[in-house]
Amino acid sequence: xxxxLPPISDIWVYLSGSPLLAxxxxxSAYLLGLTLYERSQRNPLANPVxxxxxxxxxxxxxxxxxxxxxxxGAQFVHFLLGTATVSLAIPIYKGFASLKGRMGVLLLSxxxxxITSVLTAVGMARWLGVDEAxxxxxxxKSVTAPIAMGIAExxxxxxxLTAIFAVSTGILGAVLGRYVxxxxxxxxxxxxxxxxxxxxxxxxxxxxxxxxxEAGAYASLGMGLHGIAGAMLIPYAVAWWF
Amino acid sequence: MRMPKMPSLLAVLQGANCSLRSQLLTLRKPNxxxxxxxxxxxxxxxxxFQALGELLSKFALPFIPGPVLGLVLLLAFLALRGxxxxxxxxxxxxxxxxxxxxxxxxxxGVVLYLPVLQANAWAITATxxxxxxxxxxxxxxxxxxxAQKDSPP
Numbered sequence: 001x002x003x004x005l006p007p008i009s010d011i012w013v014y015l016s017g018s019p020l021l022a023x024x025x026x027x028s029a030y031l032l033g034l035t036l037y038e039r040s041q042r043n044p045l046a047n048p049v050x051x052x053x054x055x056x057x058x059x060x061x062x063x064x065x066x067x068x069x070x071x072x073g074a075q076f077v078h079f080l081l082g083t084a085t086v087s088l089a090i091p092i093y094k095g096f097a098s099l100k101g102r103m104g105v106l107l108l109s110x111x112x113x114x115i116t117s118v119l120t121a122v123g124m125a126r127w128l129g130v131d132e133a134x135x136x137x138x139x140x141k142s143v144t145a146p147i148a149m150g151i152a153e154x155x156x157x158x159x160x161l162t163a164i165f166a167v168s169t170g171i172l173g174a175v176l177g178r179y180v181x182x183x184x185x186x187x188x189x190x191x192x193x194x195x196x197x198x199x200x201x202x203x204x205x206x207x208x209x210x211x212x213x214e215a216g217a218y219a220s221l222g223m224g225l226h227g228i229a230g231a232m233l234i235p236y237a238v239a240w241w242f
Numbered sequence: 243m244r245m246p247k248m249p250s251l252l253a254v255l256q257g258a259n260c261s262l263r264s265q266l267l268t269l270r271k272p273n274x275x276x277x278x279x280x281x282x283x284x285x286x287x288x289x290x291f292q293a294l295g296e297l298l299s300k301f302a303l304p305f306i307p308g309p310v311l312g313l314v315l316l317l318a319f320l321a322l323r324g325x326x327x328x329x330x331x332x333x334x335x336x337x338x339x340x341x342x343x344x345x346x347x348x349x350x351g352v353v354l355y356l357p358v359l360q361a362n363a364w365a366i367t368a369t370x371x372x373x374x375x376x377x378x379x380x381x382x383x384x385x386x387x388x389a390q391k392d393s394p395p
Contacts, residue, residue: 049342074347085309087334089316113381128365150307160351195382231310
């Protein structure tokens with residue numbers, strides 16, 4: 001009689017073998033993150049992705065689920081990243097409508113910003129003696145996370161580290177950006193927005209939208225163009241430099 | 243009931259949720275697709291461009307990720323067409339509205355890197371802060387200088 005498992009662990013074993021547990025965990029952690037983000041009046045520090053990642057990490061360590069097993073279930077969410085990347089064409093296309101002949105100026109500043117992002121990150125990290133395994137993850141950190149992870153795979157960097165660094169960069173940019181722009185006396189909304197989109201991608205764009213619509217539109221354009229340019233150029237830069 | 247001129251993924255996040263509803267209404271024109279059919283059609287279109295991008299990446303341009311090539315192809319397609327098909331806009335905006343959700347599974351992999359991250363915590367933080375400040379500053383300054391040269395106030 002005692003050699004049958006109690007039903008509760010039967011259920012447990014069954015659930016952790018199916019994708020359901022990982023999916024429920026991921027989606028509910030994200031909903032919790034969104035709720036907290038709304039409650040905090042959309043404070044960039046209460047980033048819903050960051051909250052969700054912390055909650056899921058705690059969740060899988062409490063139930064002692066290996067990451068590989070978690071990912072096997074959560075891969076259905078992960079798969080849509082590629083589709084989301086393709087969808088970025090839609091806001092970029094709509095952004096083109098408001099350019100008013102500024103394309104050349106925007107592309108030049110994008111190149112300057114993109115090069116600065118890679119050079120300062122890799123240069124500073126090496127100077128401070130950061131583990132070489134982490135340095136590669138920093139290369140694409142100013143590119144929007146779905147594209148950054150694609151770049152990471154091409155340059156033998158960890159997509160996970162790249163995603164974490166990209167989200168952190170977005171949060172830092174959204175929090176610090178305005179002080180930098182104020183100190184430099186950059187007042188035009190389109191310039192402020194574009195700089196924020198280039199440096200802090202989606203999270204910076206969301207911040208820009210909450211301040212000014214024109215800034216937001218230019219921020220999403222900056223994010224999109226940085227994504228395309230980064231995907232085309234960063235792998236070559238890494239092949240040449242590393 | 244047209245979409246606002248410049249909606250973007252995060253405009254939608256900002257509570258401009260009505261854009262989806264207005265799309266729904268535009269879709270209710272006589273002999274147009276139902277909401278669910280439009281969803282499926284939009285998804286098929288996006289998958290198609292994703293697949294084209296993956297093929298191009300696999301056989302012609304292996305250095306560039308497939309989805310990014312799909313993005314570029316879709317951008318060219320939209321430029322040729324002159325507008326975003328409503329069904330594609332519907333699905334694309336819905337996905338982008340919750341873009342953050344999609345990189346949770348990969349980010350949770352951070353559990354595998356906790357020791358090495360902890361050992362480098364301060365250096366990494368300093369690097370991220372300095373790099374983002376420098377990127378904002380350089381982008382904005384170049385933009386400001388070039389814009390001034392283009393059109394003196």
